[in-house]
Amino acid sequence: MTQARTMDLGVSAHLEPILAAVRDMVRNEIMPLDEQFLAEVGTAGDRWAYSPRQTEILETLKAKARERGLWNLWRTSAPDNNLTTVEYAYLAEEMGKAHLGAETFNCSAPDTGNMEVLDRYGAPEHKQRWLEPLLEGKIRSAYLMTEPDVASSDATNIEMSCVRDGCDYVLNGEKWWASGAGDPRCAIYIVMVRTGDADTPKHLRHSMILVPADTAGVEKLRPMQVYGQDDAPHGHFHLRFTDVRVPAANLLVGEGKGFEIAQGRLGPGRIHHCMRAIGQAEMALELMCKRALDREAFGKKLAQLGANFDIIAESRMEIEMARLLCLKAAWMMDQGDARAAAPWISQIKVVAPKMALKITDEAVQMFGGQGISQDTPLARMWTHLRTLRLADGPDAVHRRQVARAELKRHTQEKI
Template identity: 80%
Template sequence: MNMSFVLREENRALLERVRDMIRNEIMPLEEEYQAEINKGDRWQYTERQAEILEGLKAKAKAAGLWNFWLTDSDKGFGLTTVEYAYFAEEMGKTPLGAEVFNCSAPDTGNMEVFERYGTDKMKEQWLRPLLEGEIRSAYLMTEPDVASSDATNISMSCVRDGDDYVLNGEKWWSSGAGDPRCKVYIVMVKTGGDDLPKHKRQSMIVVPADTPGIEVLRPMEVYGHDDAPHGHMHIRFTNVRVPAENILLGEGRGFEIAQGRLGPGRIHHCMRAIGQAEMALEQMCKRALQREAFGKKLAQLGANFDIIAECRMEIEMARLLCLKAAWYMDQGDARAAAPWISQIKVVAPRVALKVIDEAVQMFGGQGVSQDTPLATAWTHVRTLRLADGPDAVHRRQVARAELKKHTQEKI
C-alpha cells in the first residue's frame, strides 16, 4: 500500500502564499481585533472589528485563497484531504485564520451537507452565500437532558403536521449561533418512534435562524469565557414550524448525514490543533531564549531542553498520525478511515494541550493572563476533547476496531 503525504508542487506554492498572509497580514491584527470584543455589545461586531475581518476576507478572496476545505471538488482547488491538512495547520496558528479563508467550523461541515444532500432551493438560499462568506451557520445536535455522545439519545421532537414539521425541545453548545451573521441552523431531531431501529429514528432538518418560536436562552461559557461574538448558545424551540421540504433526504436519514458531516469536521479540528501546538512551541522557544533567571537564559534552566525536545517530537508524531488519517479518508472508504480519525481526535488535542501548557509554564504568570494568547488557546483545545465526541467514545471505537481483528463475536 503506497501511502504518500506529499503536496503537489502547485499546492506547495499555494500553501506558501497562505503562510505568508497569515504571518504578515492576519497575525499583526489579532490583538487589535480581540480588543474590540469588549467594546459595546459583545454580540455585535464593532465597526473596526468588522473592518478588520471583512477586509482580510476580501484580500484572501481577491487573491484566490478561498474555500480550501472543498477537497476533491471542482468548486475549490481540488486538494486532497492530506494536502488540506497542511493548509488547516497553518490556519490553526491564528484565531482568525479559518474564517479569513472561509474554512471555519461549523460552516464547512454545513456546506458539505448542503452540497451533498440539499435541494436546489437550499443550495441557492444557503450554500451560495456560505460559499461566498456572506453569512454564517450553526449545527445543532447536543442536548442538555441526554448524553449526546450517544447520538441515538437525541430527542428533540419533530412531528409532521400537514405541510410542516413542528419542533419542540432544547439544544446547547450550538457553536456559532451567537454570531449576528448566523442565518441558518442544521438541526438533528427525532422523527421516529422507539419501534424503529435506533439509527433510523433521527433526522436532520434545515431551520432559518429567524423562525418564530426560537429563543436563545444564554451563551454557554467555556472556563468562564462566552466566546463572543461567535458563541456556543443554549437554544429553546417552542412549536417552531418548518416546511416539510426542509428535511434532508427524508425521515430517518440523520445518522447517514451525520457520518458524512462529522468525519471531515473532526479531522479539520485536529489539523488546526497541530497548528496551535506549533505556535505554542514557537512562543515557548522565543521566551526561553529571551528571558533570564538566576543568571541564565530560561532555556538553560531545569529540564527545559528536554521539555522543548519532547514537545517537538510529540507534535511530529501527531502530525504524521493526522496525515495518515487524512490519507485513509482520501481512499473513499469511510469505515476504514473511522478508527484513524478516532485516533487522531484523541491524540491531537492531547498533544496540543501539553505543548500549550508547557508554554504557559515557561511564561510564568504572564502565560495565564490576557497578555499572551496561550490561556485562550488552552481553553479552546481543552474543549476540543469534548467536541465531536469525547475522548472515551473515540478510544472505544479504536479498541473495538482492534479487538475485531481477533474475534468473530460482536464487540
C-alpha cells in the first residue's frame, strides 16, 4: 500500500523569522518610498534613465536586503538557499504589496526566470558574463518571445529567423512586449527563435539564444503602452532585429531545445506572478477596508452602505481560496515532477490574477474618482493585474490545459 504524502502548506519554523523580516521591510521601508520613486520618472531628462534619487532609493534598499540575508530568495533549488517553493510563496506575497518589493530582494521578473535559464542551461562563460552580475543585482535582463505578427499564445508560431552562418547565427524579425528592455541596466536578452524548417517536428523547430542588448542591428522601435502607460523606466519594448549576428556559442544547449528550456523557465515564473498577485489583492482589500471605515456618505460609513459588507467578506474568502490553491501548486513543484505540477500551475495562473483584479476593482469603486487617479496605487495595480491575465500565457490557454488534464482521466483518446 502506497503511503500518502503529507501536504504541509503552513509557515514553517524555519520560515518564520525570514517572513517577519521581509514583511517588516516591505511595510516599513519599501512601501513608504514607492511613490517617491515613481514620482521621479522622467526627471533625469529621459524617461528611460534613473534619476539620482531613484538610484539612491533602489540601491539603498537592495543593500539593506543583502545585509540582512534577504537576497535571491527565489532560488529554492540552489544549494545555498534551503527554502521550499511553498515557503517562498509566503515571501513573494509580501513582495507583491510594494512596487519595489521584488527588486529590493533581487526577486524581480523577468530576471528570476532568466537567471534560472542561465543556471540550468548556460555554459560556464554565459554564467560568468551574465548570471553572476544578475545574481549580484548589477544588471537586468529581458526575455523575448512574443511577436507582433503571429499568435504567440501558440509558441509553435514563433517566426524570428535564426540562421547559422559560419561561427555565428544571424537573426531577423521583430519581438514585442519585451519587459525590462527599457531599463538602461538591461544587458542581455534571452530570445526564442526559429532554427528548424517545415519538415522539423513543430516542438523541435525552436531554440533559445543569448543576445547582448548592445548588439549591432537591434533596434528599439517603441515602448509598448499598457492602458496608456509606458511603465518607464522598466518598459515593455517593441524591438526589430536586422541581420543581428550572434556567436554560435550563445545558443543554449543546442538547436531545437527552445520548448524544453521555455517550460523549465515559465513554470516557476508563472507561480511567482501568482504569489505576488495575492499580495496585491491583500493590499487592495486593506485599502478598501480603511476607506470603508474612514469615509461617510448619506450619513453613514461607506462600509454600511449598499452591499459593501458582502463585498468585503467575499474578497477575504476569495483571497484565502486562491492562496490555498497557490500553495498547493507550490507544493506540487516541490515534489520535483514538473509534468504533475503543470495543471496546478495553470489553475492558479487563471485564478490568482482574476481574483486580485476583481478585488482591486472593488477597491477602486470604494474610492470613487480617487481610485482611478494617481492618488492611490490602485489604478497602477489594476493595470498590472489585467496585463497578468495575458502574460506568460493568456487565461484561455491555461484553461485549455486544465481541461485537457481533466478529460484525460476519462478517455484514452488524444484530447
